[in-house]
Amino acid sequence: MHNLSIKRLVEALRAKKFSSRDLAEHFLARIERFQERLNSFITVTHDQALAAADAADQRIHAGDAGPLTGVPIAHKDIFCTDGVKTSCGSRMLDSFVAPYDATVVARFKQAGAVMLGKTNMDEFAMGSSNETSYYGPVKNPWDLARVPGGSSGGSAAAVAARLVPGATGTDTGGSIRQPAALCGITGLKPTYGLVSRYGMIAFASSLDQGGPLARTAEDCALLLQAMAGFDPRDSTSIDRAVPDYSAGLDKPLDGLRIGLPKEYFGEGLDAGVARVIEEAIAGYRSIGCEVAEISLPNSGLAVPVYYVVAPAECSSNLARYDGVRYGYRCEDPKDLTDLYKRSRGEGFGAEVKRRIMIGTYALSAGYYDAYYLKAQQVRRLISNDFKRAFEQVDVIMGPTSPSTAFRLGEKANDPVKMYLSDIYTIAVNLAGLPGISIPAGFHDGLPVGLQIIGNHFEEARLLNVAHKFQQETDWHTRAPMEA
Amino acid sequence: MALTSEDIKKIAHLARLQIDEQDIPGYARNLTEILALVEQMNSVDTSGVQPMAHPQDVSQRLRPDEVTETDQRAHFQQIAPQTEAGLYLVPRVIE
Numbered sequence: 001m002h003n004l005s006i007k008r009l010v011e012a013l014r015a016k017k018f019s020s021r022d023l024a025e026h027f028l029a030r031i032e033r034f035q036e037r038l039n040s041f042i043t044v045t046h047d048q049a050l051a052a053a054d055a056a057d058q059r060i061h062a063g064d065a066g067p068l069t070g071v072p073i074a075h076k077d078i079f080c081t082d083g084v085k086t087s088c089g090s091r092m093l094d095s096f097v098a099p100y101d102a103t104v105v106a107r108f109k110q111a112g113a114v115m116l117g118k119t120n121m122d123e124f125a126m127g128s129s130n131e132t133s134y135y136g137p138v139k140n141p142w143d144l145a146r147v148p149g150g151s152s153g154g155s156a157a158a159v160a161a162r163l164v165p166g167a168t169g170t171d172t173g174g175s176i177r178q179p180a181a182l183c184g185i186t187g188l189k190p191t192y193g194l195v196s197r198y199g200m201i202a203f204a205s206s207l208d209q210g211g212p213l214a215r216t217a218e219d220c221a222l223l224l225q226a227m228a229g230f231d232p233r234d235s236t237s238i239d240r241a242v243p244d245y246s247a248g249l250d251k252p253l254d255g256l257r258i259g260l261p262k263e264y265f266g267e268g269l270d271a272g273v274a275r276v277i278e279e280a281i282a283g284y285r286s287i288g289c290e291v292a293e294i295s296l297p298n299s300g301l302a303v304p305v306y307y308v309v310a311p312a313e314c315s316s317n318l319a320r321y322d323g324v325r326y327g328y329r330c331e332d333p334k335d336l337t338d339l340y341k342r343s344r345g346e347g348f349g350a351e352v353k354r355r356i357m358i359g360t361y362a363l364s365a366g367y368y369d370a371y372y373l374k375a376q377q378v379r380r381l382i383s384n385d386f387k388r389a390f391e392q393v394d395v396i397m398g399p400t401s402p403s404t405a406f407r408l409g410e411k412a413n414d415p416v417k418m419y420l421s422d423i424y425t426i427a428v429n430l431a432g433l434p435g436i437s438i439p440a441g442f443h444d445g446l447p448v449g450l451q452i453i454g455n456h457f458e459e460a461r462l463l464n465v466a467h468k469f470q471q472e473t474d475w476h477t478r479a480p481m482e483a
Numbered sequence: 484m485a486l487t488s489e490d491i492k493k494i495a496h497l498a499r500l501q502i503d504e505q506d507i508p509g510y511a512r513n514l515t516e517i518l519a520l521v522e523q524m525n526s527v528d529t530s531g532v533q534p535m536a537h538p539q540d541v542s543q544r545l546r547p548d549e550v551t552e553t554d555q556r557a558h559f560q561q562i563a564p565q566t567e568a569g570l571y572l573v574p575r576v577i578e
């Protein structure tokens with residue numbers, strides 16, 4: 001059962017080949033079996049999952065099934081889940097039981113999905129390796145000595161190891177696409193404004209976007225369908241009609257114009273990864289696509305800009321954790337300042353503190369113009385690069401990550417080195433564009449992800465381009481370990 | 484720009500973060516390295532470039548001024564560290 005796609009699971013449930021309860025029990029047993037090795041979950045909602053599965057079975061019997069009724073799913077622990085611990089990977093929220101559902105969570109409930117639990121992640125989604133989690137690092141199912149990527153590393157590892165057929169993630173600078181690449185699965189970061197951020201714990205509000213992780217583009221289309229759409233509760237949600245993401249998956253790609261940014265194939269890219277990506281591009285050429293070199297001249301400035309914009313927004317967003325209304329509170333505060341300082345000092349880990357301090361510094365009196373304003377201007381230049389590129393090509397392709405999964409501890413003590421593992425993903429967030437990472441092959445036994453970037457609201461095209469590749473290749477069917 | 488231990492103490496205070504004395508040199512080194520990375524953006528001339536605050540250049544949506552939420556104070560205060568009579572408790576601020 002755990003090797004079936006979400007599409008097949010939906011069909012089998014409707015045909016009553018097995019029940020939603022059978023499915024939930026099967027996956028819960030797998031989660032339990034692999035938890036010690038992978039550490040991909042923070043909370044497993046065993047009893048609630050079985051109750052939801054029973055309710056799903058009743059709906060199916062009554063002929064009242066929604067699009068995902070009975071399908072198991074896991075949510076990144078950044079999405080608020082009513083009555084269930086929502087930690088965001090932090091000691092600060094270790095005891096936080098959310099009093100309401102995020103819009104994404106509510107929509108999956110409405111579509112009939114059965115939540116099995118909450119997945120591990122970098123603390124407050126700040127990290128590229130899952131090593132900043134208060135609950136310990138997640139291991140990569142392809143090699144337990146390596147990281148799964150981050151920050152949605154728990155979701156990616158769980159999907160790759162077949163502990164759940166699909167999961168949610170969030171992507172602020174690559175946090176869906178990079179772990180999807182490093183774990184050998186498919187992950188989509190939608191256009192900014194497509195998926196509601198209501199109840200999604202805020203990190204950098206002008207960059208954060210929720211999206212799906214699954215094994216195939218076809219499954220990501222089903223999950224995105226449940227997630228996407230206008231939400232009046234998110235002031236940056238965009239009010240426009242949501243297309244049918246599954247309808248155009250099989251469209252032929254003849255004449256599709258693919259742009260390869262020369263900046264994505266230069267210094268810093270692992271040669272083995274480059275070879276896999278070039279073979280994947282050759283595959284697209286062989287099914288009728290036109291490939292052209294393009295330039296995104298300001299690419300090299302994306303990481304520098306991001307490390308002003310994201311920390312600035314994070315320092316402001318995380319000011320809400322004050323030890324007063326919810327979350328961690330220090331013991332015996334001697335006055336109000338002590339309450340704030342020690343609750344935050346003890347509740348946040350080192351990487352979160354670094355980013356709060358960078359943001360605080362960049363926004364402090366006298367430095368605002370040199371850092372924040374400058375970054376917002378360069379952000380415009382980066383966005384303009386993409387605008388120009390999309391006048392010439394339909395999609396942009398390149399590697400998702402400059403290397404395959406790195407070793408646990410390899411970059412943990414060197415923030416700048418860690419930050420540079422997101423050199424190909426960050427610009428997409430700065431420009432608010434959609435991007436998808438799909439399995440493109442292996443280098444030394446580790447998965448390599450191909451990143452496909454589209455223009456705003458072109459998710460259907462990205463899913464189509466990804467699906468056609470997955471019809472020609474079998475990389476997305478490869479399973480790690482004994483899974 | 485190299486940050487000193489004094490700078491770190493000042494920034495940590497502004498951010499209301501307690502930092503252990505022994506960790507200050509490490510933060511000073513890390514933050515200095517991060518700022519060196521960030522300052523690469525000074526390599527490009529941005530005079531006359533309009534700053535970009537929103538990925539789609541959309542302005543904030545307004546909604547009618549109507550009451551849409553119900554009072555859930557008791558529900559939300561269940562998760563607070565310390566409350567009394569519907570109020571959040573903090574250490575005394577006025578002597």
